[in-house]
Amino acid sequence: MRATxxxxxxxxxxxxxxxxxVKMEPVKPTPVTAxxxxxxxxxxxxxxxxxxxxxxxxGPAAEFVYPRPRDFTMAIFKVRTTLSGxxxxxxxxxxxxxxGLPGTSMPAWKKFLTVNERWQLVxxxxxxxxxxxFKEEPVKEQVVIDTAPKMTDALIAKxxxxxxxxxxxxxxxxxxxxxxxSAAGMKxxxxxxxRPVNFTKSWRFRGGDRIEDxxxxxxxxxxxxxxxxxxxxxxxxxDRWALAAFVKSLARPQKNAQVLKASFVxxxxxxxxxxxxxEGAEFVDFPLAGQxxxxxxxxxxxxxxxxxxxxxxxxxxxxxxxxxxxxxxADSVTVQLPTTDTGNVKPYFLLGNKGHPVDxxxxxxxxxxxxxxxxxxxxxxxxxxxxxxxxYKDGQYRVLLRRSLxxxxxxxxxxPGKFTxxxxxxxxxxxxxxxxxxxxxxxxxxxxxxxxxxxxxxxxFGIGFLALGGEFWLLRRMRRKCRK
Amino acid sequence: xxxxxxxxxxxxxxxGFFVGLKFGIHPPIPASVLMIYMVLATLGILxxxxxxxxxxxxxxxxxxxxxxxxxxxxVQVLVLVAIPxxxxxxxxxxxxxxxxxxxxxxxxxxxPPSTFNLHGFPTETAKLxxxxxxxxxxxxxxxxxxxxxxxxxxxxxxxGDALAGDGHFANAFSPIPANFRDVGTIxxxxxxxxxxxxxxxxxxxxxxxxxxxxxxxxxxxxLTEEEIWKVILYIYEGSGSTPRTWDEEVSHAGH
Numbered sequence: 232m233r234a235t236x237x238x239x240x241x242x243x244x245x246x247x248x249x250x251x252x253v254k255m256e257p258v259k260p261t262p263v264t265a266x267x268x269x270x271x272x273x274x275x276x277x278x279x280x281x282x283x284x285x286x287x288x289x290g291p292a293a294e295f296v297y298p299r300p301r302d303f304t305m306a307i308f309k310v311r312t313t314l315s316g317x318x319x320x321x322x323x324x325x326x327x328x329x330x331g332l333p334g335t336s337m338p339a340w341k342k343f344l345t346v347n348e349r350w351q352l353v354x355x356x357x358x359x360x361x362x363x364x365f366k367e368e369p370v371k372e373q374v375v376i377d378t379a380p381k382m383t384d385a386l387i388a389k390x391x392x393x394x395x396x397x398x399x400x401x402x403x404x405x406x407x408x409x410x411x412x413s414a415a416g417m418k419x420x421x422x423x424x425x426r427p428v429n430f431t432k433s434w435r436f437r438g439g440d441r442i443e444d445x446x447x448x449x450x451x452x453x454x455x456x457x458x459x460x461x462x463x464x465x466x467x468x469x470d471r472w473a474l475a476a477f478v479k480s481l482a483r484p485q486k487n488a489q490v491l492k493a494s495f496v497x498x499x500x501x502x503x504x505x506x507x508x509x510e511g512a513e514f515v516d517f518p519l520a521g522q523x524x525x526x527x528x529x530x531x532x533x534x535x536x537x538x539x540x541x542x543x544x545x546x547x548x549x550x551x552x553x554x555x556x557x558x559x560x561a562d563s564v565t566v567q568l569p570t571t572d573t574g575n576v577k578p579y580f581l582l583g584n585k586g587h588p589v590d591x592x593x594x595x596x597x598x599x600x601x602x603x604x605x606x607x608x609x610x611x612x613x614x615x616x617x618x619x620x621x622x623y624k625d626g627q628y629r630v631l632l633r634r635s636l637x638x639x640x641x642x643x644x645x646x647p648g649k650f651t652x653x654x655x656x657x658x659x660x661x662x663x664x665x666x667x668x669x670x671x672x673x674x675x676x677x678x679x680x681x682x683x684x685x686x687x688x689x690x691x692f693g694i695g696f697l698a699l700g701g702e703f704w705l706l707r708r709m710r711r712k713c714r715k
Numbered sequence: 716x717x718x719x720x721x722x723x724x725x726x727x728x729x730x731g732f733f734v735g736l737k738f739g740i741h742p743p744i745p746a747s748v749l750m751i752y753m754v755l756a757t758l759g760i761l762x763x764x765x766x767x768x769x770x771x772x773x774x775x776x777x778x779x780x781x782x783x784x785x786x787x788x789x790v791q792v793l794v795l796v797a798i799p800x801x802x803x804x805x806x807x808x809x810x811x812x813x814x815x816x817x818x819x820x821x822x823x824x825x826x827p828p829s830t831f832n833l834h835g836f837p838t839e840t841a842k843l844x845x846x847x848x849x850x851x852x853x854x855x856x857x858x859x860x861x862x863x864x865x866x867x868x869x870x871x872x873x874x875g876d877a878l879a880g881d882g883h884f885a886n887a888f889s890p891i892p893a894n895f896r897d898v899g900t901i902x903x904x905x906x907x908x909x910x911x912x913x914x915x916x917x918x919x920x921x922x923x924x925x926x927x928x929x930x931x932x933x934x935x936x937x938l939t940e941e942e943i944w945k946v947i948l949y950i951y952e953g954s955g956s957t958p959r960t961w962d963e964e965v966s967h968a969g970h
Contacts, residue, residue, distance in 0.1 A: 695803030
């Protein structure tokens with residue numbers, strides 16, 4: 232009797248010592264009742280191609296997307312407002328069906344389906360639960376997400392401390408690029424390979440990238456993944472907000488543009504990709520897609536963006552290419568340019584075509600710089616005066632490709648003020664990408680930005696002075712008239 | 716009375732136009748078009764003001780008072796300095812070099828060629844007809860469903876889950892993949908045209924449609940003729956539209 236009492240006391244004591252600061256509230260009622268027929272019809276029409284007719288995540292498209300569409304039969308859900316290991320609320324399901332899961336193929340259905348239709352789908356998704364969990368132990372309480380505190384530098388700094396202390400970097404990497412020591416080889420409950428999220432890519436936060444979303448994600452955890460709930464490790468809500476603020480401070484949206492502008496530098500272009508001239512150079516994020524245009528098609532590429540900068544001086548032009556990669560592998564990157572001035576007719580965007588060859592500048596972690604020409608298929612060529620150098624640090628590749636401004640035989644000349652078409656290919660070594668198995672972009676343009684000639688000031692100043700002259704003429708005339 | 720304020724009212728109306736045109740229209744209109752509208756608006760205001768002699772005099776009054784030296788000294792200096800500055804700035808906006816990508820006009824629905832090569836055989840575009848239509852409804856539903864599978868294993872990455880041209884790869888391609896829900900795409904096209912587009916893809920386009928930048932694959936290299944017709948059945952059914960037919964043309968013409 233005594234012993235059990237002591238034990239009980241101990242349990243009570245320890246649990247209060249770790250009392251976690253999570254405010255809970257009762258689950259809100261579901262506003263729409265199920266219409267089984269409509270739910271099934273909508274599901275078959277909009278969801279079955281991925282999630283499968285029986286909700287097993289095995290629809291005809293399932294093999295062609297990464298991550299795999301969810302198998303609903305185990306009733307394990309990621310984006311929730313309920314405690315770790317619990318089922319989601321109906322509102323959670325409604326929210327995630329409406330907003331989709333950014334960074335995956337699961338779209339935001341609010342664009343296409345009415346509120347009522349989405350509620351019917353919530354009910355229908357729950358019918359696949361083979362263990363009957365939704366019936367037997369529905370959740371009664373959900374986490375309250377308070378209003379977020381202001382993102383101050385102090386809060387972010389506190390979060391940065393906690394990030395280190397709580398070893399988030401073990402998986403997510405010291406700079407949040409998903410390159411922690413344990414990043415490789417993780418699997419989820421469904422046996423699929425899974426990688427820690429790269430916090431710098433704000434468009435890939437599955438649960439949303441608002442600070443409230445991030446707070447919710449690691450308060451509740453993602454069930455079925457190695458991403459645990461951190462309420463026990465970080466019991467104070469204030470601390471969790473600080474951490475959310477820090478994670479949010481790492482994220483940035485893509486900065487897309489049609490033109491990559493190369494600025495002029497006096498003297499040498501720095502060969503160190505971490506030099507301050509490069510940090511200061513304007514960058515553009517070019518979105519990439521899997522090469523699904525010709526066989527062998529590549530549906531599940533690793534990389535979705537490449538960041539490029541360019542500088543030139545009176546002799547050379549240099550491109551700095553950056554991409555994040557949680558697992559180093561042996562990646563390679565290609566810059567595609569036409570071999571000659573193209574005028575209005577460019578080569579086909581994918582490796583050129585007959586009569587319109589392209590010049591491919593390549594750098595690979597294995598072989599360094601190399602070069603090819605392609606008219607549909609690529610053949611090696613001499614490097615010429617092309618220099619390719621690169622490396623990997625803190626979850627990021629940086630590669631520098633440079634060449635003389637003036638082109639020789641079968642290569643374009645870069646000139647200030649002239650647009651040259653440019654496209655990018657990226658291959659992730661760790662994901663088995665090689666040859667046509669790659670991510671790619673369509674054509675963009677690179678422009679060595681001319682230094683402003685003084686003549687551009689001629690017209691504005693001329694017109695300004697003319698206006699001034701006219702003014703005084705009018706002034707004198709009218710005042711003379713007045714005096715008379 | 717109000718008349719005293721003519722000049723200022725004209726100024727405010729003019730600015731109002733500018734703000735409305737610049738910020739009130741989505742998507743934003745190009746600067747050159749804005750310029751034309753602003754010139755028209757300004758001319759209109761000036762014409763209105765000048766139409767009545769008294770109004771015109773009232774309009775000119777504030778300007779006159781500056782030039783004749785009746786306005787307060789500060790106002791005189793400000794106006795006299797502002798006018799050349801504005802003129803110079805306006806010229807700068809017009810003449811300063813800008814580095815926007817060269818504009819490439821593109822014909823979205825070009826005239827199809829009268830014949831094209833399908834699996835190596837010349838095929839007349841106008842004679843193409845979907846052989847799968849005209850079967851009984853149950854059979855049609857089955858074929859459409861097969862088309863759906865083909866769509867989700869080949870097309871949805873670009874053309875989207877709900878056929879709205881917004882698949883998870885869509886943003887990497889320029890021009891962007893066609894939105895089949897839009898009335899400006901397949902619902903205004905005949906099935907023969909759509910077949911030609913699907914079979915020959917981006918590279919099959921004529922020059923004016925900039926074939927070298929379209930990421931639309933050449934599907935005859937990847938699908939059989941029947942598979943292409945099936946997927947066409949599905950993109951119409953899935954987007955809730957119907958192909959354009961000549962019968963319809965005739966009946967439209969009749970009304």
